[in-house]
Structures are given as structure tokens and as C-alpha cells.
Amino acid sequence: SLVRNIPGIAIHISLTQLIYSYLTKNNQTSMVKSGIAGFSARCITVSVLMPVTxxxxxxxxxxxxxxxxxxxxSEMYRLEGWKVLCRGWxxxxxxxxxxxxxxxxxxxK
Known part of the structure; x- marks a missing residue:
């Protein structure tokens, strides 16, 4: 769990801040941009960590x-292919x- 959760939190928070900063370059903050940043960051984080999950x-x-x-x-990949690493995505x-x-x-905000 630690191998998945600690990097997961770091990746998610970092990506959320990075995406939010990109979306608010002109200093126009909004709740919608915050939501997009959180949604996008979570999708990327889940995708990266799904094999470990x-x-x-x-x-x-x-x-x-x-x-x-x-x-x-490697054993999961070798025996069942790459799709098994994304099961439950x-x-x-x-x-x-x-x-x-x-x-x-x-x-x-």
C-alpha cells in the first residue's frame, strides 16, 4: 500500500498544481479550472499506478x-499480457x- 499511496499522493498533488498553474497562466482563477485540474491529475495518476494497484x-x-x-x-505481463496491468481502470x-x-x-479558489 505504501508503494502505491505515497507516490500516488505526490503525483496527484503535483500534477493538480501543475495543471492548475497552466490553466491559470493569466491569473484568471475559477472553480471550473480547479475541477479540470483535479479531474485530469487523478486520471493520469490512476493510469500510472494501476499496475501496482x-x-x-x-x-x-x-x-x-x-x-x-x-x-x-513482469510475471503478470508475461503470463497474461499488458491488459491485465490495466484491469479495473x-x-x-x-x-x-x-x-x-x-x-x-x-x-x-
């Missing part, structure tokens, strides 16, 4: 026993991105 879920299920992060990811985006958009709409 899939691996974590598999380990927690007790049906798989991977010894290391790299070995687990759509429901995760549908759950997380709207929340991030709303959160940052009211958090960053």
Missing part, C-alpha cells in the same frame, strides 16, 4: 504469491476522477 489486489486475495514488486508485474476512473474534480473545485 492490480498487483496489490492480487496479493491481498491470497490466490497469488509474488515475491517482489518487479517480479509480480474504468471503474477506478469513474469513482475517483469526479471526486477529485469536486474536491479541488472547492479547495483551490
Amino acid at each position: 492490480v498487483l496489490k489486489t492480487r496479493i491481498e486475495s491470497g490466490q497469488f504469491s509474488y515475491t517482489t514488486l518487479i517480479r509480480g508485474l 474504468t471503474p477506478t476512473i469513474l469513482r475517483d476522477a469526479p471526486f477529485s474534480a469536486l474536491y479541488f473545485m472547492f479547495f483551490i
Whole structure:
């Protein structure tokens, strides 16, 4: 969980600020721009960390026993292809991105 959550938080907050700064270059802040920044940053973060999330879920299920992060990811890819590394992406985006958009709409003004 730490391997996924700590970088995830850093990536998400950094991307949100970066995207928000880009959208407000002319100092015209808005709630909509904050929402777009939060939504976009969450989509990118989920996409980057999805393979680690899939691996974590598999380990927690007790049906798989991977010894290391790299070995687990490479074994999943080798045996099942690249699609397995993205399994669950759509429901995760549908759950997380709207929340991030709303959160940052009211958090960053």
C-alpha cells in the first residue's frame, strides 16, 4: 500500500498544481479550472499506478504469491499480457476522477 499511496499522493498533488498553474497562466482563477485540474491529475495518476494497484489486489486475495514488486508485474505481463496491468481502470476512473474534480473545485479558489 505504501508503494502505491505515497507516490500516488505526490503525483496527484503535483500534477493538480501543475495543471492548475497552466490553466491559470493569466491569473484568471475559477472553480471550473480547479475541477479540470483535479479531474485530469487523478486520471493520469490512476493510469500510472494501476499496475501496482492490480498487483496489490492480487496479493491481498491470497490466490497469488509474488515475491517482489518487479517480479509480480513482469510475471503478470508475461503470463497474461499488458491488459491485465490495466484491469479495473474504468471503474477506478469513474469513482475517483469526479471526486477529485469536486474536491479541488472547492479547495483551490
